[in-house]
Amino acid sequence: MDDVIIIGGSFAGLAAALQLGRARRKVTVLDTCRPRNRFGHHSHGVLGHDHKPPLDILAEARQQLARYPTIRLVNARAESVSGAIDDFCVVTDDNESLKTRRLILSYGVVDQLPDVPGFVESWGTSIVPCPYCDGFEVADQHWGVVWSGPHSHQSVRLFCDWTNKLTVFADGHDITADIQADLAHRNIPVIDGRITEIAHHEGHISTVNLDTHRNISVDILFAQPRNKPSARLHESLGLATVDTPTGTVLKVDERRQTSVPGIYAAGDLATPFLPSVTQSSWQGAMAGIFAQQSMLV
Structure with a gap:
């Protein structure tokens, strides 16, 4: 035994x-x-x-x-x-x-990764969940943040220690007015629409493509599936x-x-x-x- x-x-x-x-x-x-x-x-x-x-x-x-x-x-x-x-x-x-x-x-x-073309291929390379694990290496670059709920607000506030260029992707979520106001105060744009594709080259993001026919360029995407x-x-x-x-x-x-x-x-x-x-x-x-x-x- x-x-x-x-x-x-x-x-x-x-x-x-x-x-x-x-x-x-x-x-x-x-x-x-x-x-x-x-x-x-x-x-x-x-x-x-x-x-x-x-x-x-x-x-x-x-x-x-x-x-x-x-x-x-x-x-x-x-x-x-x-x-x-x-x-x-x-x-x-x-x-x-x-x-x-x-x-x-x-x-x-x-x-549980979303069924979005390009997401799995980019996971761990240019789509990551943790700023403490990967933030230093991409500091001062353009970060995208996939909104997944009210807890994402704290993540965005945290990310400001690494970069002042952030873009939030609502990805179909309703972000409350008070949080929207706080993001606006921090000069963080919120992009509406659902993510339909991650355009990438060998796992490195080029654009986040939306069902609103907008393609937004970011250097790194933070997501917490x-x-x-x-x-x-x-x-x-x-x-x-x-x-x-x-x-x-x-x-x-x-x-x-x-x-x-x-x-x-x-x-x-x-x-x-x-x-x-x-x-x-x-x-x-x-x-x-x-x-x-x-x-x-």
Whole structure:
């Protein structure tokens, strides 16, 4: 029996495994090798790894974990989870049945990209969600912002620290009069109409094309599409969730424990706002430490 099975082997899952391996706990990490930020060319704001490709950082992390004999990395998908604290059972997609005392869920989320020609091709290159991740490299350029709800107002205010040339694309949303007034005060134009196409060259935007027959040139487009958990294990386990403007995340307490004893969560799957590599790594480390401490006798 494992001490901990970690479902999801990106930044949060590997950070948890590192802490547990150093505590000499027996750990299995199940991973499908499809991290959310695999579309990004570089990962920014990560201390010691700034501007490195995210897949390179993960590959290096896996190599470092190899020195810990109690950690096992398995390329497999968890199909089902059952049981209770000290006696969980995980069945993988190759029908392997694994027993464990604790679980850490870090299988992340998937972005639900709109069915707009050119959007998928530009995602991670010139359409990005996070200014902390990519804003510095495109500072002082012309930013476009895809409006997705009232929370976008805070994003626009935030973006002003990086550039003073912003254009908001309403994309079919009704923006309230008070927000419209604030945007006008900041000299930020609002473009009506729905986005019908992202004209690009190898993922680099040339124009945002609208159903009003307007084509607007921008250098970078910030968008926050809705996302959803990349697996449904939390549903079968009956874990409590929290609704956010961009999707659903797992509810955790101050020790990263979910609503079910013995099950912990970390990373984008349990991050309501501004997910990042740094935050995922920190949460994963804490989940691993708290899971270990919960097994002390």
